[in-house]
Amino acid sequence: MDTHAPNESVLAEAAGGAAVCLGHDWLTGMRGGERVLEYFCRAFPLAPVATVVGDRSLVSRDIASHPLLQSPVARLPGAIRHFRKLLPLLPWAAGRTRIPPETKLLLTTSHCVAKGFRKPEGAKHLSVVFTPMRYAWTFYEEYFGTSRAKAALVKPLLARLRAWDRRTAADVDRFVAISNHVAKRIRDFYGRESTVVYPPVDLVRCTPGAFPGEGGFDLIVSALVPYKKVDLAVRVYSKNNWPLKIVGAGGCEAALRRAAGPSVQFLGRLSDEEIVGLYRRCRLLVFPGEEDYGIVPLEAQACGRPVVAFGRGGALETVADGVSGVFFPEQAEEALEDAVQRAARTDWDPGAIRANAEKFGPAQFLEGMAREIRAVLS
Numbered sequence: 561m562d563t564h565a566p567n568e569s570v571l572a573e574a575a576g577g578a579a580v581c582l583g584h585d586w587l588t589g590m591r592g593g594e595r596v597l598e599y600f601c602r603a604f605p606l607a608p609v610a611t612v613v614g615d616r617s618l619v620s621r622d623i624a625s626h627p628l629l630q631s632p633v634a635r636l637p638g639a640i641r642h643f644r645k646l647l648p649l650l651p652w653a654a655g656r657t658r659i660p661p662e663t664k665l666l667l668t669t670s671h672c673v674a675k676g677f678r679k680p681e682g683a684k685h686l687s688v689v690f691t692p693m694r695y696a697w698t699f700y701e702e703y704f705g706t707s708r709a710k711a712a713l714v715k716p717l718l719a720r721l722r723a724w725d726r727r728t729a730a731d732v733d734r735f736v737a738i739s740n741h742v743a744k745r746i747r748d749f750y751g752r753e754s755t756v757v758y759p760p761v762d763l764v765r766c767t768p769g770a771f772p773g774e775g776g777f778d779l780i781v782s783a784l785v786p787y788k789k790v791d792l793a794v795r796v797y798s799k800n801n802w803p804l805k806i807v808g809a810g811g812c813e814a815a816l817r818r819a820a821g822p823s824v825q826f827l828g829r830l831s832d833e834e835i836v837g838l839y840r841r842c843r844l845l846v847f848p849g850e851e852d853y854g855i856v857p858l859e860a861q862a863c864g865r866p867v868v869a870f871g872r873g874g875a876l877e878t879v880a881d882g883v884s885g886v887f888f889p890e891q892a893e894e895a896l897e898d899a900v901q902r903a904a905r906t907d908w909d910p911g912a913i914r915a916n917a918e919k920f921g922p923a924q925f926l927e928g929m930a931r932e933i934r935a936v937l938s
Contacts, residue, residue, distance in 0.1 A: 566599065566602075566760070566922035566923070566926060567923075567926065568599055568600075568602045568603035568926060569603070570603075570926050570927065570930045571599075571600065571603035571604070571926060571929055571930055571933060572603050572604060573930070574929075574930040574931075574933040574934045574937075575604070575665055575933055575937065576937065578664035578665045578937060579660070579662045579663050579664045579665070580604045580607040580663070580664070580665045580666075580667060581607055581608055581609075581610060581629075581659050581660055581663040581665070581666050581667070582597065582600050582601065582604065582607050582608070582609045582610065582626070582667050582668070582669075583609070583610040583611070583657075583659075583666060583667065583668035583669070583670070583674045583677045584597050584609060584610075584611050584614075584668070584669050584670070584674055585611065585612065585669075585670055585671060585672040585673055585674045586611055586612050586613050586614060586643055586672075587609070587611050587613070587614030587615065587616075587618065587619050587623065587628070588613070588614070588615060588618050588640055588643065589618050589619070590618075590619060590620055592690075592759065592853075592855045593669055593671060593690055594619060594620070594623065595759070595762075595855070596669050596688065596690075596759050596760075597609075597623060597669050598620060598622045598623060599760070599922070599925070599926065599929075600667060600669070601622045601623050601625075601626055602622055604667075605625070605626075607626060608626060608627040608628070608629050608660060609623065609626045609627070609628055609629065610628075610629040610630075610657050610658070610659055610668075610674075610677055611628060611629070611630060611631070611657070611674070612630070612631040612633055612634070612643070612650055612653045612654060612657060612673060612674075613630060613631065613633055613634040613639045613640060613643045613653075614628050614630055614634070614640075615640050616628065618640075629657060629658055629659070629660075630657070631653035631654065631656055631657040632653060632656055633646055633649055633650070633653040647717075647721075648717055650672065650673045651673055651676060651721065651724045651728075653673070654673040654674065654676040654677055654728075655676060655677075655678060657677055657678075659677055659678060659679060659680055659683075660680070661680045661681075662680075663679065663680050663683045664682070664683050664684065664937075665683065665684055665686065665933065665936070665937060666679045666680075666683055666684070666685045666686070667686050667688070667933075668685065668686075668687045668688065669688045669690070670687055670688070670689055670690065671689070671690035671691050671693070672693055673693075674687075675687040675689060675728060675729065675732055676724070676725075676728035676731075678731070679731065684733045684734075684936045684937055685731065685732045685733050685734075685936075686732075686733065686734050686736065686932060686933065686936045687732045687734070687735055687736065688736045688738070688757070688929075689735055689736065689737055689738070689742060689746060689754070690738055690742070690852060690853070691738075691742055691745065691852040692725060692742075692745050692746065692749045692750065693721060693722075693725050722749075725749070725750075726749065726750055726751075729746075729749075729750035729751075729752055732752070733936050734754075734755075734932060734935060734936040735750075735752055735753070735754035735755070736754060736755055736756075736757050736928075736929070736932050737754040737755070737756050737757075738756070738757070738758060738759050738852065738853045738874075739756060739758065739852060739853045739873075739874040739877050740756055740877060741852055741853070741873050741874050741876075741877070742754075742756075742852045742853070742874075743755075743756050745852075755928075755931075755932060757925060757928035757929055757932065758853070758877075758878075758920050758924065758925060758928075759853060759855060759920075759925060760920060760921055760922040760924070760925035760926075761855060761858035761859055761861075761862050761917055761920050761921060762859070762862070762922075763862055763917070763918060763921045763922070765832065765836060766836055766839065766859045766862035766863050766917075767836075767862065767863060767914075768840060768863055768864035768910050768914060769837075769840030769841065769863065769864075771841075772840060772841075772863075772864050772865060772910050773841065773842065773843050773844075773865065774841050775838075775841030775842055775843070776803060776843060777803040777804065777805050777825075777841075777842055777843060778797070778802065778803065778804050778805070778842060778843050778844050778845070778846055778868075778900070779804070779805050779806075779807070779838055779839070779842035779844070779845050779846065779860070780793055780804065780805070780806045780807065780808070780845070780846050780847075780848075781807045781808060781835055781838075781845070781856045781859075781860075782806070782807075782808045782849070782856070783808050783809070783810045784806075784808050784809055784810030784811065784812045784813045784816060785810045785811060785812055786812060787849055787850070788810075788848070788849040789848040789849040789850075789870070789891055790806065790808075790812065790816060790848065790849075791812070791815075791816060791819065792848045792891055792892075792893065792896055793846050793848050793896065794806075794816050794819050794820050794824055795819065795893055796893050796896050796897050796900070797821070797823055797824055798819065798820055798821030798823065798824055799821075799893070800823075800897065801821065801822075801823045802823055802900070803823050803825075804823060804824045804825070804846070805825050805827055805838060805842070806824065806825065806826050806827065807827045807828070807829070807830050807835055807838065808828075808829065809828055809829050813826065835859075836859075836863065839859060839860045839863035839865055840863050840864070840865070842860075842865055843865075843904070844865060844866045844867065844868055844885075844900070844903050844904075845857060845860035845865055845866070845867045845868070845885075846867075846868050846896075846900070847867055847868065847869040847870065847875060848869075848870055848891065848896060849870060850870055850872045850873040850891075851873045851874050851875065852873060852874050853873075853874035853877075853878070854869075854873070854874045854875055854878065857869060857875055857878055857879055857885070858878050858917050858920050859917075861878075861879070861884050861885075861913050861914065861916055861917035862914060862917035862918075863914075864910030864911070864913050864914050865910070865913065866884055866885045866886070866903055866906070866908045866913060867879050867884060867885035867886075868885060868886055868887075868888065868896070868899045868900055868903050869885055869886075869887055869888075870887070870888060870891055871887030871888060871889050875887070878920060879916075880916045882906075883909075883912055883913070883916060884912065884913040884916040884917070885903070885913075886899050886902050886903050886906070887899065
């Protein structure tokens with residue numbers, strides 16, 4: 561048996577037979593947050609999953625096999641496709657998402673409104689926070705742009721969202737943060753303390769290849785949205801004619817393609833297996849944005865490949881400077897260019913890089929979450 565294989569039964573044991581309801585913001589695809597939810601779904605196979613809107617066909621079998629408890633918003637035409645446009649309604653929807661009255665533990669995974677689900681009387685609410693609402697608190701311009709006209713319309717809404725976000729934090733019994741970076745935001749925005757439990761990297765799926773770095777290219781795996789700063793890497797690699805492969809899709813893709821030189825290749829969305837193959841063959845992973853945690857750098861490290869990362873946010877906690885990667889101090893072309901060149905000159909040890917990723921494996925995550933479940937129920 562693989563020593564890295566997860567054993568979710570420790571979570572069920574910690575719950576001691578209490579009736580569990582899981583909660584997640586929305587279920588419209590498989591990203592890092594949904595990967596965390598999968599662990600809870602496997603631990604509590606009979607638990608319903610509350611969500612403002614969801615589509616079983618867009619999530620994994622582990623999640624889709626559970627009863628989905630959706631908010632009234634889910635009944636609106638086009639809700640799955642256009643749910644982000646319904647942002648003003650989402651706090652209202654969260655408050656009207658039905659949690660079964662027999663629930664004793666409400667376990668939510670949230671970056672938007674799931675922490676605002678209302679627990680039944682006598683229940684405890686343990687909320688795993690990926691980040692307090694990023695667009696409401698910290699990345700306004702990255703999401704909504706710099707238009708003064710749009711700001712006049714959107715900022716009053718965001719002020720109401722921040723007030724709701726702060727108010728509903730008081731109903732959570734215990735917070736788990738996914739990084740120290742997020743724990744500070746919970747303290748600053750909610751006035752609450754939290755325990756850090758790092759989300760797990762899949763050490764079974766992500767393993768080193770026989771010939772690491774053989775592909776001779778650098779790699780980005782990212783949504784193509786403004787705050788990810790993929791444009792910075794496109795400029796640097798195009799200017800220097802360095803080979804770069806970009807996996808992902810998003811609203812910025814057309815603009816990035818127009819700005820890219822012939823050395824930059826866009827691969828679109830790929831399967832997990834295809835991405836692991838790229839991790840194994842790339843020279844290094846480029847991670848130019850500021851993230852609350854960031855599972856992609858850990859996946860690359862689990863495959864034995866180094867990371868060039870912006871030196872802010874969660875990457876500072878998951879990348880070991882000089883052992884599994886290098887940092888650049890500002891999101892500027894010269895800084896990234898220098899970091900890539902330093903990484904290229906370094907003689908990396910794939911075993912040491914993999915060992916750093918193993919500190920963030922499923923066993924550590926499950927043990928940490930079991931402690932939190934026992935603490936909130938006691």
